[in-house]
Amino acid sequence: xxxxxxxxALLLPGILSAQAFVRVGGGxxxxxxxxxxxxxEPLSARQGTSPTALVLLGWExxxxxxxxxxxxxxxxxxxxxxxxxxxxxxxxxxxxxxxxADGPIRGDFxxxxxxxxxxxxxxxxxxxxxxxxxSPWMIGGGLSWNRPLSPGLGVVVSARYDFHGFNTDRLDxxxxxxxxxxxxxxxxxxxxRGF
Numbered sequence: 001x002x003x004x005x006x007x008x009a010l011l012l013p014g015i016l017s018a019q020a021f022v023r024v025g026g027g028x029x030x031x032x033x034x035x036x037x038x039x040x041e042p043l044s045a046r047q048g049t050s051p052t053a054l055v056l057l058g059w060e061x062x063x064x065x066x067x068x069x070x071x072x073x074x075x076x077x078x079x080x081x082x083x084x085x086x087x088x089x090x091x092x093x094x095x096x097x098x099x100x101a102d103g104p105i106r107g108d109f110x111x112x113x114x115x116x117x118x119x120x121x122x123x124x125x126x127x128x129x130x131x132x133x134x135s136p137w138m139i140g141g142g143l144s145w146n147r148p149l150s151p152g153l154g155v156v157v158s159a160r161y162d163f164h165g166f167n168t169d170r171l172d173x174x175x176x177x178x179x180x181x182x183x184x185x186x187x188x189x190x191x192x193r194g195f
Contacts, residue, residue: 018059021066023156025190026053029074029094032183034166035128045128047092050076054188056100070100070114072186078122091123096138096162105143112142118164131169138164140184152194160186 029052035045051074058068078092098116105111120133140162148154166180 018061019194021058021060021068021192021194023054023056023058023190023192025156025188026051027158027186027188028052029072029076029184029186032181034180034182035171036180045078045080045089047074047094048077048079048088050074050094052186052188054190056190058100060194065103066101068100070096070098070116072096080127089124090126093121093123095119095121098138098140102144108145108147110144110146112144112158112160113139114141114160114162115139118162128168128170131173134166134168136164136166138162146192154192156188156190156192158186158188158190160188162186 028049030049031047033044033046052072053074054070054072056068056070058066060066072095074094074096076092076094077088078090080087080089096116096118098114100112100114102110102112116138117135118138119135120129122129122133125132140160142158142160144156144158146154146156162184164182164184166182
């Protein structure tokens with residue numbers, strides 16, 4: 001019981017002395033294939049390169065490290081490549097919510113890390129999404145360039161990589177092999193405001 005009380009007591013002064021900030025911006029996200037197969041010819045599916053919005057609420061500590069909660073929403077198309085032709089089958093949105101952290105590297109450059117959940121939101125329930133869409137766990141990291149514009153206001157350019165496994169109930173029912181590794185990359189620009 002004492003340990004349960006000791007940990008918050010040790011963390012509370014650091015949290016109370018931290019400076020809050022919010023980051024709002026946008027960019028683009030691209031994805032590797034989330035489904036691959038070979039019937040007569042190679043067949044693959046992915047979310048096309050998608051406009052992405054981001055919101056981040058965080059706290060900066062006196063040692064220069066920061067912690068926060070981030071949300072990213074990408075609006076794209078479900079693309080299927082079959083016999084050399086790419087068809088846009090339906091709209092496909094993704095919502096990512098995660099715990100975010102960053103720290104200084106050198107000058108205006110900082111490292112970033114994120115871990116959370118990614119929710120696929122297809123425009124139609126067909127194909128692998130016909131029995132529902134997955135919400136896999138994802139992890140990622142990246143590099144950001146943070147440039148102050150004025151006291152309490154800055155611009156942030158960020159490059160991010162994240163990874164998750166993809167599988168659906170429909171693929172399980174069809175005895176499709178296993179989780180497909182999905183790699184995503186994004187480039188965003190945002191305004192950051194401290195409070």
